[in-house]
Amino acid sequence: MVRAAAEAERLAQACAERMWADDHASQVLGMKLDAVAPGTARVSMTVCREMVNGHGTCHGGFISTLADSAFAFACNSHGTVTVASGFDITFLEPAELGDVLVAEAREVALRGRSGIYDVTVRCGDTRIAEFRGRSRSLGRPILEEAR
Amino acid sequence: MVRAAAEAERLAQACAERMWADDHASQVLGMKLDAVAPGTARVSMTVCREMVNGHGTCHGGFISTLADSAFAFACNSHGTVTVASGFDITFLEPAELGDVLVAEAREVALRGRSGIYDVTVRCGDTRIAEFRGRSRSLGRPILEEAR
Amino acid sequence: MVRAAAEAERLAQACAERMWADDHASQVLGMKLDAVAPGTARVSMTVCREMVNGHGTCHGGFISTLADSAFAFACNSHGTVTVASGFDITFLEPAELGDVLVAEAREVALRGRSGIYDVTVRCGDTRIAEFRGRSRSLGRPILEEAR
Amino acid sequence: MVRAAAEAERLAQACAERMWADDHASQVLGMKLDAVAPGTARVSMTVCREMVNGHGTCHGGFISTLADSAFAFACNSHGTVTVASGFDITFLEPAELGDVLVAEAREVALRGRSGIYDVTVRCGDTRIAEFRGRSRSLGRPILEEAR
Numbered sequence A, B, C, D: 001m002v003r004a005a006a007e008a009e010r011l012a013q014a015c016a017e018r019m020w021a022d023d024h025a026s027q028v029l030g031m032k033l034d035a036v037a038p039g040t041a042r043v044s045m046t047v048c049r050e051m052v053n054g055h056g057t058c059h060g061g062f063i064s065t066l067a068d069s070a071f072a073f074a075c076n077s078h079g080t081v082t083v084a085s086g087f088d089i090t091f092l093e094p095a096e097l098g099d100v101l102v103a104e105a106r107e108v109a110l111r112g113r114s115g116i117y118d119v120t121v122r123c124g125d126t127r128i129a130e131f132r133g134r135s136r137s138l139g140r141p142i143l144e145e146a147r
Helices: A002-022 A024-028 A060-075 B002-022 B024-028 B060-075 C002-022 C024-028 C060-075 D002-022 D024-028 D060-075
Strands: A032-037 A040-046 A080-091 A100-111 A114-123 A126-141 B032-037 B040-046 B080-091 B100-111 B114-123 B126-141 C032-037 C040-046 C080-091 C100-111 C114-123 C126-141 D032-037 D040-046 D080-091 D100-111 D114-123 D126-141
Touching (some): A002 A032, A040 A060, A060 A114, A100 A126, A126 D126, B002 B024, B002 B032, B002 B060, B032 B060, B040 B060, B060 B080, B060 B100, B060 B114, B100 B126, B100 C126, B126 C100, B126 C126, C002 C024, C002 C060, C024 C060, C032 C060, C040 C060, C060 C080, C060 C114, C060 C126, C100 C126, D002 D024, D002 D032, D002 D060, D024 D060, D032 D060, D040 D060, D060 D080, D060 D100, D060 D126, D100 D126
Antiparallel strands (some): A032 A040, A100 A114, B032 B040, B040 B100, B100 B114, B114 B126, C032 C040, C040 C100, C080 C126, C080 D080, C114 C126, D032 D040, D040 D100
């Protein structure tokens, strides 16, 4: 049991490393993959000048992109190539230039090839956004994939 | 009547220009504001290397950001500062490196300070994503705002 | 071409009749299937005493149920058993005791086994709710199904 | 502190009783209000013949109605009249004739007059649906309201 859990952890890590190496978008935006485990992931990003409007408020698209990245790492943590079929996001508080945003993704439900993942984006103790992602597994393994 | 319509068109244009000047995010991503009118907007963007993963597929976050920008121009076209309270997006087909994505936003409903706007993202004749934005007006004018 | 269209119409009608015969829920709520065609359906319902609270306002669940029924007829109109994987609804105006609600469903996108259908619920000229359904085909025919 | 918590509990109970007395819809469907506290509520319902189709599967609209009722009790538990502006639901497993469905609602976020509430609908240990409600407070008290 402990062994299976350790194995699942290692698989989640290996999948995340493979995905991260390929994920130019998350890297270009300065995201950091803080943690990943079976069904969960934490990704952080600092709001930079390119992400804000003239009032210093972060474009909602970048907050969504951060949450979407955390969602992607979480739903691919079981070793099978899994894509987003869609998501819903609610913006609670504006994010501002220099804010460090932390997105925490957790698995809510998995049924066959479909899954639901919730992501909370926070800046310190302030909740910035709530995101609910809908995933769809493609059924093929991440690690044996030809790159 | 014709006069009022022309006035509304001019207001939509003036609001879009003011917003565009402030919108670093949309500019940095290479977006173009193709058209804006009362309740509608069309914004386009070419998928570049920074937006794709190792397989050449565009990160869903950038597709969402494009749709969110078209939504923002459409819901601010009546002259009142209006923010996104949230949105839902469904991904239909992957977008790839070099694709020119066109996002068309249209007003579905307005009730008091709340609105719904649908945005379709296409690449040529292919539907890439369907987005539904929820807006909330803050009640103050865009043009007289202190910058 | 004309022939194929007529065939598609007949199939939509036949599927709707089969589904309707089985659909106790829609019948018990007094719904009427006004029209069905490939990818579209119109269903109506009068708000009765059992659907309202002490203030005479219709429970949102019944408005959702009406929209969900219109969605079901539209997404099953192509002859393949298709289920709802989920939906999003926004309430725009309250519905009241005695209101005749009309739900019009239309296909927005179909990709493989997944589809998106929009449903507008109106009372006369007033928009009551906007609904977006997500469908998933199970791949087997409706008409040859053993009952 | 303990006193304030007890006060908040009593207020949640009193608001629920007032709402329940007015809520014909939930009563007609045979719902039971199992528990209510500040920001949470649990409501249950047995799937009866009127809710199923010819295959014995519950119409998604009734599952949504159950979740919507739990959401309503939770978001009105703080004493202020609060309405649903919309919700998103994902269906995970079908519910069948005779199933006892339990909907548990919990507050996810409150910001000014807007809130988000998640509701999980279960049958025993099986997750039937995940619901996310969006609430809007009208600012007036529930208990002093003229009936």
